[in-house]
Structures are given as structure tokens and as C-alpha cells.
Amino acid sequence: MAYNNDYEIEISDDSEATTATTDVESSSFRDKPATNIKEKKISSSKSKRRCIFNQQWLKDPKYAPFLRECRANKYFAHCSICKSNFSISNGGVYLINRHIEFANHKRFAEIQAKKNSRSICDFIPPSSALTKLTAAELSLVYHGVRHGYSYISQSCTVDLLKKIFNESEIGQNISCGKTKARELSVNVLGELILSIVLLVLGNKIN
Structure with a gap:
């Protein structure tokens, strides 16, 4: 009887361990989809926070002389002075202001200002x-x-x-x-x- 008791105890221990293991595996299996859903939600929320071109920027006197919409990509803007596109997806106005501070943009802006400042009388003999x-x-x-x-x-x-x-x-x-x-x-x-x-x-x- 003792052997049987021991055997039953061993069986019960194994069954409990097996049951516990199964419960852990099932719980971990249930948790995985939830984690994936959270990750997908986080990634989707990040993609929604990307900045796109805002037409209101064209009405701002600070940006109107050079800023244009990039029709090929809504996450980019076009600079008519530099004749180039630059990304605004991760910063919006901050990236526009940073582009203004670039040395190339300042140099091209000075050249453009000199051309615009010439009077029509300069072209008339x-x-x-x-x-x-x-x-x-x-x-x-x-x-x-x-x-x-x-x-x-x-x-x-x-x-x-x-x-x-x-x-x-x-x-x-x-x-x-x-x-x-x-x-x-x-x-x-x-x-x-x-x-x-x-x-x-x-x-x-x-």
C-alpha cells in the first residue's frame, strides 16, 4: 500500500506539474497575442504621429517666399531657393526652421535677394x-x-x-x-x- 501510495503521490505530483506546466504554457500563449496587439497599436500610433505638409505654412510670411509642397511625398517639403526636398515627417515646423539655418540655404537666399532687389531701371539703357x-x-x-x-x-x-x-x-x-x-x-x-x-x-x- 505504501508503494501504491507513493506511486499515487508521484502520479499526482506529475499530473500537478504537468497541469501547472500546461497552465503556464497556455497562459503564456494567451499573453503573446495580447503583446503583439499592443506592439501593433504602439507602432500604428507612431505612424499616425508623422507630420505631413500643412497648407497653412504657405500663408506664413516667414515660409511663403521659399516653402512649397512636395507633391511626390506628403512627408516632405520643397525649398524653391535650394531647389531641393527635405523631410518634415519627424519634426514639422522644427525641421523647416532647421533647414533655414543651413549654410547652403542662407547662401542661395542671399543670391536670390540680390536678384530681386535690382531695379527695372538697371535693365533700361x-x-x-x-x-x-x-x-x-x-x-x-x-x-x-x-x-x-x-x-x-x-x-x-x-x-x-x-x-x-x-x-x-x-x-x-x-x-x-x-x-x-x-x-x-x-x-x-x-x-x-x-x-x-x-x-x-x-x-x-x-
Whole structure:
């Protein structure tokens, strides 16, 4: 009986151990999916916190001159000054402000500011030079009309003159393509010749 008792005790111990082991395994098995669900929830919540481009930034005077939306990726922004895209997904406005402080951005911004600060008067020759330039263009058009040159050949001649007289101020600034040559011929020289003819005819009639 003692052996049987011992045997029963051993069996009961094993069964309890087996049951305990099974309970541990089942509990750990039940816990694993819950852990995975939590991890998935955490990862999904992190992905939701990524910053995307905000259209309101374009209304901010600080960012409006250079900031553009990157249409290829909503987690990026485009800088029109640097001609490059940069990520905003992990910082938003902070990353935009950091981009402004980069040396390359500051250098390109200074160049852009100098270009924008130039007055339109910088591109217009002085009055004396402008008068000479106008006379040269009208003379060229008159010469072409008198000899029956086409406006296309007129434009080609101007391109040639720019290369030949590259050190001349008039040679560099002259511009007389086919459209401008026609306008000068019809609306300037044509009107002038018509007024002269009418004046001569009027004097003869009187």
C-alpha cells in the first residue's frame, strides 16, 4: 500500500506539474497575442504621429517666399531657393526652421535677394544710348524692307551682328526679331511714310 501510495503521490505530483506546466504554457500563449496587439497599436500610433505638409505654412510670411509642397511625398517639403526636398515627417515646423539655418540655404537666399532687389531701371539703357539703339533698329528694318528681306532673315542678321559687334553697347543690346521687325515696319516706318505722302499730296492739291 505504501508503494501504491507513493506511486499515487508521484502520479499526482506529475499530473500537478504537468497541469501547472500546461497552465503556464497556455497562459503564456494567451499573453503573446495580447503583446503583439499592443506592439501593433504602439507602432500604428507612431505612424499616425508623422507630420505631413500643412497648407497653412504657405500663408506664413516667414515660409511663403521659399516653402512649397512636395507633391511626390506628403512627408516632405520643397525649398524653391535650394531647389531641393527635405523631410518634415519627424519634426514639422522644427525641421523647416532647421533647414533655414543651413549654410547652403542662407547662401542661395542671399543670391536670390540680390536678384530681386535690382531695379527695372538697371535693365533700361540711358536715354542717349536708348536713342541710338532705336535708330539702329529702325535703320536695320528700313534696310531690310527696301531690299525685300524677310522678317526671318532680319532676325538672323541681328543674331549675327551680336556676335560680330560683341564689344559694342548697341551690338549687345540690339533686338529685332521677326515680330518686332514687322511692328517697326508697319506701325512706325509705315505710319511715317504714310504721313509724308499725305502731306505731299495735300500740298500739291492746295
